[in-house]
Amino acid sequence: MPNVRRQSTLNGPAVTAGIELHGGEHTRLVMRPAPTGTGLVFVRTDITDRDNAIAVRPDAVTGVKNCTTLSNAGGVKVSTIEHLLAALAASGIDNLYIDIDGEELPALDGSSEPFLKLIEQVGIVRQAAPRRYVRVLKPLEVRNGDSFARIEPRERLELDVTIDFEDKAIGKQRVEIVPNVRAFRERLASARTFARMHEVAALQAAGLSKGGSLDNAVIVDGDQVLNPEGLRFADEFVRHKALDLLGDLYLGGPILGRVTTVKGGHGLNHDLLMALYGHADAWEFTSVATRSQARELESVSA
Template sequence: MTMLNVRRQSTLKAPAVCAGIELHGGNHTRLVMRPAPIGTGLVFIRTDIKDRDNRIKVIPESVCNVRNCTTIANAAGVTVSTIEHLLAALAAAGIDNLYLELDGKELPALDGSAEPFLKLIEQVGVLRQEAARRYVEVLKPIEVKRGDAYARILPASKLSLSVSIDFEDEAIGQQKVEIVPNVRAFRERIAAARTFARLHEVAALQAAGLSKGGSFDNAIIVDGDKVLNPEGLRFADEFVRHKALDLLGDLYLGGPILGRVETHASGHGLNHDLLMTLFAHADAWRFVSLMEKSGKTSPETLSSAPDLLQSMSA
């Protein structure tokens, strides 16, 4: 199964639950993923918030912070942080509609990768729903840059990622990965890749009130040419694989995409800039569904909407 083959919307067959420590906040949180009807989209519900609107739609306009993780918020100022690993797993599994009940500000880090989320999804099963899935088809190239870093998206018949990084740290160095992130490739190649930090960054992160829950249990720590985790790496190029995981999750804020995405030295900020720049150009994309005609999968235009917020909130 590839992402291109998923023509219908999907949700989970049953609720799925996980809990653990927040990577940045350090608190214990619990996530319950509940099936949702056709057209719901992905919606976080902060169950610990009772005095104001506690629902946050997973759409690009909800993003309020991209420092070290992706954070979304609603108009009432209610936030949810570190959503990218879960979104990557949902993207690979082709999940469109879910209520995501969370009892704190940040998702549990679990092991710092997307693998535990994917396993949960696969354990409860995916339910295909009786409605066409809406894709974002890229119609012309879009690129954003910050110094030597860049992110670009090009027209293509399916989603593919080409991700490269270049770190001074010898333990990381230059790495590159290319992947068509269908559920099998995601499971085998990038789901288990963990988040990482350089040792000299950890103190600064903690001084800024971040990484309070970070440990060898949920992150790779690098010091120059050394990986400090006793068990070492899961992949020789685990760092760039995790960057691809983050990219997939960040892109999924815009829904499933048909396009080739190429990034170098990118992060959550540049990933989000790419998405917002794409949607700001009404002639660079359109909504399509994939309908089967004469045994072939071909795009059927649903709409071409210049006002993304109106279109995605409809």
Template sequence: MPASVFQQTLQGPAIFAGVGVHTGAYTRVSVRPAPVNSGIVFVRTDVLDRDNRVPVSGDAVTKTQLGTVIENAAGVSVSTIEHLMAALVMLNIDNATVELDGPEMPIMDGSSLPFVQVLDRAGRRGQDAPRRYIEILDVIEYVDGDKRATLSPSDRFEVAFEIAFASTAIGRQRVDLAMDEQAFRRELADCRTFGFLHEVEYLRSIGLARGGSMENAVVIEGDRILNPEGLRRPDEFVRHKALDAIGDLYVLGAPILGRFEGVLAGHGVNNMLVRALMANPQAWRYRTLVQDLAEAV
């Protein structure tokens, strides 16, 4: 059973900066406290001629090719939000305003760990409103060929993921974890994004991956890992996919009480699962643990 009964925000601003993995643009970010029930809202401070607030929601996701992109009705977008979103949900931060002066979140070291560290420094404070969980009541699945993502009932948040690559540097990997704040810190937060050298070279040729480097990704060529320091964990690849999925699910606006399973899935399949859940209101309900405590007394 999750321990967090009431909503939380930050005690003060969490400030950091870095380059975007695709734009290569240097962006400054300030994650600030926000009132109860406001959720996570991104604000593009560099946009002054139209609505620059981009609230997070499943419907706001417009692109998923190389990361999760959200956009508002005015066409203002923020890309590569998933690593910060994973840190926010697993640190039990319900309400925050994320101000940034560019179109893409900094990639930092390619994991959620730098975000966890800056959020820790800012501190958290409780708020006088119950946290709402999304309790999964029935199985929801999205299948695209050999790719699959599923949400099913569980009394806790669980994440399972499986990947398979021809490269022997990766091969077939699977992880299956009961997930709370401490498990996220211990098992997933430091696991970095990854890519193949030929893909990076192609992306650069079409104007993407301008900020990508071995400082912020694990790079593979054939069956070799090119990073001099090697891997942080033997199965860092699948663990990063699990991290991505956690961030992609938090566009729903509340933490999940349920089990997520991904097989060969990515941001696109994750978001299609989110949309399938939203389209099936009988498969889930909002639940607060305040109700559980009241019934237990």
């Protein structure tokens, strides 16, 4: 028999709140179960004079500087979505309403771990309809200077991420991972967003990072990590980049393919998705998982 996995949503509402990383405002977020075929939809509950729903899709991306931002046709925005999307991707959540009363998701501790714990506390429900995967059929690559991102066919999602910074505290790091929920929980979820000290000043001068602090980001100054508690992993920086990549990729749904990035970021991640969906012969929809993919998916509820 073919391995057909069903769509999933949450077993009930999940609530969290906190300070926005860039905007500095306090926002409240509620994840609610949604019917099959809904997809992931942000709902700006503070907007009442126009369409306040923002579908999670690659063509809804309107900003990739420092975070990923989505907008609808009415200009309603939601930003810094990648940490939540990474947790949803690893958990295999297909359908969800995500209510938020501001323009940016709460930063929490700067990682995906608080979102993942919420999901696991509430629980996941399998739904009647089959899940739809995006199977990569041929290699594609996008470049920007010495940075590149490549996607190629595989029977499951695989990530290979390399970063290279002049800062001695970061340096060159690489991580490879098959991001099922178990591997995500153990290796990526708690990796925090990071910034270099000179970038923090520039971001604040530009009106960003108003809510950034050592409580929700790792700050590096040359060869030093300024956070008193230090790093959660020796290679926490590249692990967070892989987390961001997973979240950005989930804008296009669950993908079966190997994604390699070198010196990547939100912009390059988005360019790769748009290149993939811009080539009709490079992908296909499928509801049948290979045996290997089915084994990976079994760990969603582990």
